[in-house]
Amino acid sequence: MSGEVLRLEGVVIRREGAVLLDGVDWTVSEGERWVVIGPNGAGKTTLLQVAATTLYPTEGRVAVLGETLGQTDVFELRPRIGFASAAVAEKVPSGETVMDLVLTASYAILGRWQEEYDSTDVGRAVALLEALGCTELVRRRFNTLSEGERKRVQIARALMPDPELLLLDEPAAGLDLGAREELVTRLARLAADPAAPAMAVVTHHLEEVPPGFTHALLLRKGGVVAAGRIEEVLTGENLGACFGIPLQVERFNDRWYARSVGR
Ligand SMILES: Nc1ncnc2c1ncn2[C@@H]1O[C@H](COP(=O)(O)OP(=O)(O)OP(=O)(O)O)[C@@H](O)[C@H]1O
Numbered sequence: 001m002s003g004e005v006l007r008l009e010g011v012v013i014r015r016e017g018a019v020l021l022d023g024v025d026w027t028v029s030e031g032e033r034w035v036v037i038g039p040n041g042a043g044k045t046t047l048l049q050v051a052a053t054t055l056y057p058t059e060g061r062v063a064v065l066g067e068t069l070g071q072t073d074v075f076e077l078r079p080r081i082g083f084a085s086a087a088v089a090e091k092v093p094s095g096e097t098v099m100d101l102v103l104t105a106s107y108a109i110l111g112r113w114q115e116e117y118d119s120t121d122v123g124r125a126v127a128l129l130e131a132l133g134c135t136e137l138v139r140r141r142f143n144t145l146s147e148g149e150r151k152r153v154q155i156a157r158a159l160m161p162d163p164e165l166l167l168l169d170e171p172a173a174g175l176d177l178g179a180r181e182e183l184v185t186r187l188a189r190l191a192a193d194p195a196a197p198a199m200a201v202v203t204h205h206l207e208e209v210p211p212g213f214t215h216a217l218l219l220r221k222g223g224v225v226a227a228g229r230i231e232e233v234l235t236g237e238n239l240g241a242c243f244g245i246p247l248q249v250e251r252f253n254d255r256w257y258a259r260s261v262g263r
Contacts, residue, residue, distance in 0.1 A: 004028075006063070006064055006200075007027045007028075008026040008050065008057075008061075008062050009061045010061070011023070011026075011050060011057045012024075012057060012058050012059035013043075013046055013058055021050070022222035023060070024060070024219075024222070026047075034199065034216065035200075035209050035230070036048070036201070036203070036217045037219070037242065038218060038219035038220055039220065039242070040204075042220050042222070045202065047219065051200065052081055052083040053078055053081065054083075065077065075108070079161045079163075080165070081108075081165045081166075082167065082197065084151075085170070086169065086170065087169075088110070092110055093110065093111040094143055096111060096112070097139060097140065097141055098145070099126075099139065100112040103122070103160070105161050124160065133182070134149065134152050134156060137153060148176070151172070151174075151179075151183065155168065165198050166200075167200050171183060172203060173204070185210075191211070191214075200217075206239075206258045207255065209230075211253075211254035214230055215233070218242040219242070225242045226242075231251075234249055235249060236261075245260050246261045247259070247261065248260075
């Protein structure tokens with residue numbers, strides 16, 4: 001695998017005549033922490049679904065954790081990937097408890113059935129929920145949680161299988177300022193942990209880029225505007241091209257900010 005966790009080559013996704021991804025090349029290596037940024041409809045969620053092996057490309061090649069999509073059993077591959085997204089949250093069965101939602105990640109399934117979990121699994125789930133500030137929520141039903149609580153539980157679930165690749169789609173969406181800052185701090189802590197997996201986090205806002213993230217990919221209309229080291233990619237010029245407006249970008253105390261200029 002030579003340290004490579006994810007490789008997309010010329011990936012095209014077409015649906016109902018629309019081109020969702022248009023020849024995307026992207027390589028993620030061990031230890032890298034990526035943010036994926038782009039306007040609404042740019043293809044960010046689609047890109048993460050491809051990386052999570054829940055969407056197959058129309059054209060191109062995708063290799064995840066050394067396995068090529070189309071030539072591997074994705075049901076064996078998926079438990080090695082931690083994936084949190086609104087699309088996953090929507091499918092959680094209505095009576096599912098927080099504990100069961102986290103436990104079932106070991107099998108990359110939603111909805112507890114008759115699988116067996118030993119005390120090690122339960123201990124790991126409890127420890128992850130505690131680390132994400134969710135100890136009080138263990139017995140609650142997932143669909144009764146607030147948006148911020150759901151986001152934290154989903155990250156615990158994504159980490160449960162000790163994944164080699166962690167994918168978070170808009171983990172800060174819908175959070176208030178305090179909850180967002182708490183999440184950014186937790187993600188920064190995770191990014192700083194050398195034992196943490198390679199990760200890619202989708203966000204709309206530069207303020208949500210956690211300190212310590214190393215790489216950025218900018219998407220627009222299904223195509224890559226820029227990808228690489230974060231300080232080289234998050235420039236006013238690149239972000240302006242990505243969002244189609246003149247932007248000024250600033251970095252202060254390892255946090256990023258953007259605002260429009262000349263209007
Ligand atoms: N089945 C489909 N058929 C046609 N178009 C689709 C289909 N699914 C998604 N799209 C379109 O593909 C584009 C990319 O969608 P995607 O959800 O990946 O964007 P995104 O960058 O995550 O957007 P947002 O920031 O708004 O969440 C959108 O324009 C969406 O309307």
